[in-house]
Amino acid sequence: MSGPVVDRRTTISLLGAAGMGGLAGCSGGGGGDSGGDGGTTSGTTQSGPKMGGRLQAGWFTGSIDTLDPPYISVGQYFQVAANIFNGLVTLTTDLTIEGDLAKDWTISDGGKKFTFDLREGVTFHNGTEFTADDVKYTINRTIENKTPAAGKLSTLEPVDQGGVVVKDDYTVELNFEKAMAPALVYLTRGPGRAATIVCKEAIEEMGREQYSITPVGTGPFEVVEHDVGSGIKLDAYEDYFDTDSEDRQLPYLDGIDINPIPEPATLVSAIRGGDVDFTNLVPLQNVSQVEQASEVEKLRAPGVNWYGLAMNQTREPFGDKEVRRGIAKVVSSEKFVQSAYFGNALAAQGPINKATRWAWREDKPDDQAYAPEEGKQILKDTGAYGASFDILTTSSSLRAAKAMRQQLNAAGFDVSIEQVTASTYWSRYQALDYDVTISGSVGDPDPDQSLWNFYRKDGSWNWTSYEDDTVHQLLAEQRRALDRDQRAKVLQKLEDRLIADVPHVYLSHRDDLAAARKRVRGFEHVPYMRNFHTVWLDE
DSSP states (O other): OOSSEEOHHHHHHHGGGGTOGGGTTOTTOOTTOOSGGGSOOOOOOTTOOOOOOEEEEEESSSOOOOOOGGGOOSHHHHHHHTTTOOOSEEEOTTSOEEESSEEEEEEEGGGTEEEEEEOSSOBOTTSOBOOHHHHHHHHHHHHHTTOTTGGGGTTBOOGGGTTEEEEETTEEEEEBSSOOTTHHHHTBTTTTOSSOOOOHHHHHHHOHHHHHHSOOOSSSEEEEEEETTTEEEEEEOTTOOOBOTTOOBSOOSSEEEEEEOOOHHHHHHHHHHTSOSEESOOOGGGHHHHHHOTTEEEEEEOOOOEEEEEEOTTSTTTTSHHHHHHHHHHOOHHHHHHHHHTTOSEEOSSSSOTTSTTTOOSOOOOTTOOOHHHHHHHHHHHTOTTOEEEEEEOGGGHHHHHHHHHHHHHTTOEEEEEEOOHHHHHHHHHTTOOSEEEEEEOSOSSHHHHHHHHHSTTOTTOTTOOOOHHHHHHHHHHHHOOSHHHHHHHHHHHHHHHHHHOSEEEEEEOOEEEEEETTEEOOOOOTTOOOOTTOEEOO
């Protein structure tokens, strides 16, 4: 498990406990594929990558509200932020964990001590030099400010009591109270975000609010403009530390213009017509239009996610578990996937996704299995039959909301749709100002990421107000289980409990789909990541 590279075989055998072994062998990922369903665009020509040009990228959202890594709770935001920042380590397409700002590392003391040797000569976009002190500052800020990513470091020793030890300018040591199975995943720049390195000088100069909009990192691109709701302009950072295998300076592009596009049809029209070169997501109802476009390639990687009907337990009648179970029984996830996504997703039975093969089971408890007559009887017995409530949604999820409304109204409810902007949606969702909504976990190569913050009593993404002591204990137990088989058993016991308690009606697992015009080359498709440092344009 020591650095500078944990290769694919070692990742699968040793870091299976950290949740990544399940991606092995799944269709869609992998650096060797070229375009189409392979997920990675063609790499080079005889003359090598071409330097320069600006990538026009469409982002399937109404706005990108924050780029400050530990505060990000929306997957589409960290897809952008990973181009601005670096972590200690990073994750590649073939399941390799490799050094990012760390050039080497060792793991000792039974998986509790992580010692990182850092790159020298790295600078932030404002010219400040990166050192081990920035690692300590970043981690302390993440925890002290109780950010959404803080829970990922909850078993770290107190920072000033040996949790983070700066040995010298380029050596830093992390000490956990107990073995921490998913630790390396959480130290990556993308899915991790708990130790994605931020710039103390810039934060103190501009303040946290402004830093969240125009942050300063060490990554391949720097933010030069960000008009929330309108777009982001990223320019190549000339002093970026990394090079390609031929020692050519990265990134190849001059920059990236990111344009939020919340309407599915508009997004797809933009990529088909050439108004954008790349879309970070393909709306599942529009997949066939992308597949039929002559100058566009669909990019596919295995989906590491789950989506469900979230029910706000602070509002009646959703505080009653039997009501939630009755709702689950009258909703068919198979029908939902067909009507919402034209079948371009896997119907879910629980939150652990199929890409995480070491923890996945085909045979899961049937507490939420479709049984409409039984469900209606449960709802009548509880007095919830015929209740009126709203589904909170945005334009990008409107089709899914309509598909859900159709099933619920057919079951006897009086359901309406409340459509709001993306910014309003996330602020209301976090404030528990909604009845029900369709949401879930995205881009999580470890089950801990998709469960810990959602289902702990104090979880930063516990936006259903769900509490259960047994679930709380099992979440802690699975983090300490370094043996993959042992951890799988704990996770499955945890999943059984969640399926029975119905904090969400589990609906779907989606493949990770993006799209690029054929002139876009060199994109390496890590599941749910959109890293552009190796992308170039074949004019």
